[in-house]
Amino acid sequence: MRWLRGALVVIIFSAFLIIFAAAAATGLAETCKPTESDMLGPFYKSGAPVRSAVGKGYIMTGIVKSAKDCSAIKGARIEFWLVNPEGTYDDDHRATVFSDATGSYRFESNMPKPYFGRPPHIHIRVSAEGHETLVTQHYPEQGKTRSPFDLVLVPSR
Numbered sequence: 001m002r003w004l005r006g007a008l009v010v011i012i013f014s015a016f017l018i019i020f021a022a023a024a025a026t027g028l029a030e031t032c033k034p035t036e037s038d039m040l041g042p043f044y045k046s047g048a049p050v051r052s053a054v055g056k057g058y059i060m061t062g063i064v065k066s067a068k069d070c071s072a073i074k075g076a077r078i079e080f081w082l083v084n085p086e087g088t089y090d091d092d093h094r095a096t097v098f099s100d101a102t103g104s105y106r107f108e109s110n111m112p113k114p115y116f117g118r119p120p121h122i123h124i125r126v127s128a129e130g131h132e133t134l135v136t137q138h139y140p141e142q143g144k145t146r147s148p149f150d151l152v153l154v155p156s157r
Ligand SMILES: [Fe+2]
Pocket: 041, 121, 123
């Protein structure tokens, strides 16, 4: 009967290992879940100047990553546009930022105002080689002056 007990211990141990591995894999997948896309809206213009700030008061930082394997994407083109402090879109509140060698970016702006009944938001468009272009929006939380916001791209087929 000793072999039976031994076998039982091995089976239970294996089951725990499988559950643990599955949980770890799920956690990993979550960190590289593609960033949800959102409306482009009518105010996008291509060719915004390369600059890391268009105002003061709100800072976004993050890493551009591939949903394929969570790897950082360097040189991704990130375009930002948002309303000016008066609440309207203009060319002074558009920027292009490139992710650095570690995939990181930093962008500073004024805190966007709500307009047309929409909550405050910053528009973002990200393009990188080998990946689908991501169009999304970031919604600053009230009272916060900075926020981490990773941008996870879907590999192109
Ligand atoms: Fe908008």
